[in-house]
Amino acid sequence: MDWFGLAETVALIVVVALLLPVLYLGGRRRWLSRQGGLFDCSLRLSSKGPGAGWALGVARYSGDNLEWFRAFSVALRPKVIFPRSISRAGVQRDPDPIESVLLYDDQRILTMELSDGRSWEMAMSVASLTGLLSWLESAPPGARYR
Template structure:
């Protein structure tokens, strides 16, 4: 085979891999959202640098847990999980500076406390309403003073 035939084969293979990856992302998102309760949710994984460390993702309510999935991975498992009784809502703010370019448009930054430390999430206003309702809708018998 000539060198240009090898080059065409390599380019064709790379294009096929990209198409399969894109199709895999679409199928994964459909599978995650088939039970409902999913929404666009970004998570700040590095708190040491102001306005940096955000990762885009999807949130899904699963009973007493909020599961967070990264957007650009094919893994069916959540990357982070927070239990409802461990999260305490601290407030919200508008994205600052470079955060506006890192997050989905019109998302707010939500500050929460957990046993492992502060948690920052970014979500839309309508998703925030659902998040607050989910936090407040604890099952009967919950010790509200424990928070």
């Protein structure tokens, strides 16, 4: 094999190595969207400082659960699950200037409170927020909204 053939092989390996993660993330998002209603939703995983701890992700409705997945992850399981029976919508607010740089444009922040005492901040579009609030309030007959 001459020098030119070796350079072509190395270039092909580099292109494939760069394309595989992009194709996997696209396929993962498509697979997640087939399992239920999917929307962009950032989650605050840590509140150590102002604007800190936000992770971009997607959330989907799966039966009586809201499942949150990191956007750039290889995991096929959700990072956080919010069961409808123990979840409650808390305070809504606009992102502060530091947070608005980290989040998508035109998002609102909602505090999701669980009956076990935990709370999470979620950032999503106004349309997704309306859908989430409707989903929380529309529990099936016999289920109790907290």
